[in-house]
Amino acid sequence: MDEATFAVAGRALSIAEWDVSHRFCGKCGTPTQLVAGERARRCPADHTPYYPRISPAVIVLITRGDQMLLARNATFPEPFFSTVAGFVDPGESLEETVLREVKEEVGVDLKNVTYFGSQPWPFGRSLMVGFMAEYAGGEVTVDGKEIAEARWFNVDDLPRIPPRLSIARHLIDTFIDRVKARQSPSNT
Numbered sequence: 001m002d003e004a005t006f007a008v009a010g011r012a013l014s015i016a017e018w019d020v021s022h023r024f025c026g027k028c029g030t031p032t033q034l035v036a037g038e039r040a041r042r043c044p045a046d047h048t049p050y051y052p053r054i055s056p057a058v059i060v061l062i063t064r065g066d067q068m069l070l071a072r073n074a075t076f077p078e079p080f081f082s083t084v085a086g087f088v089d090p091g092e093s094l095e096e097t098v099l100r101e102v103k104e105e106v107g108v109d110l111k112n113v114t115y116f117g118s119q120p121w122p123f124g125r126s127l128m129v130g131f132m133a134e135y136a137g138g139e140v141t142v143d144g145k146e147i148a149e150a151r152w153f154n155v156d157d158l159p160r161i162p163p164r165l166s167i168a169r170h171l172i173d174t175f176i177d178r179v180k181a182r183q184s185p186s187n188t
């Protein structure tokens with residue numbers, strides 16, 4: 001699937017999921033009605049509006065010199081290594097989520113956390129907010145349940161990584177390009 005088709009299909013999937021999951025008011029159980037002129041459903045009894053819900057999540061590429069720390073999630077249907085990701089908790093800033101998720105999942109501290117870009121992700125109706133961050137300390141440790149293992153990888157010795165179209169892959173490819181540019185300055 002190309003990027004444009006993926007974006008359109010993802011948008012359609014998210015809206016269709018919202019529509020079927022908000023047929024009744026969450027407060028009083030009355031069937032909701034579509035609102036004319038905007039993408040919303042509304043309860044006719046207490047007027048509560050229901051808009052498509054988006055769940056923000058952060059996704060972080062952790063680097064140390066020319067290496068990156070990638071983790072293998074135990075729930076992936078097929079084994080591959082990827083960046084660390086997690087949903088934003090209520091009351092949390094994106095920066096706080098980055099530090100908390102990375103500490104929880106792989107046990108390390110970060111510095112120089114910088115925004116990379118974002119990508120709507122239809123599965124889980126999420127908006128993935130990507131960051132690059134540098135390793136600042138701590139020992140790599142995983143819980144063995146959610147994260148099966150996490151390891152440092154050199155850019156020329158990578159495991160199986162996420163497919164194209166994912167922001168995880170964009171993060172990894174961008175870092176590889178930066179390292180290669182550093183290693184062969186005549187090419188820049």
Ligand SMILES: [Zn+2]
Nearest residue numbers: 025028043046
């Ligand atoms: Zn209601």
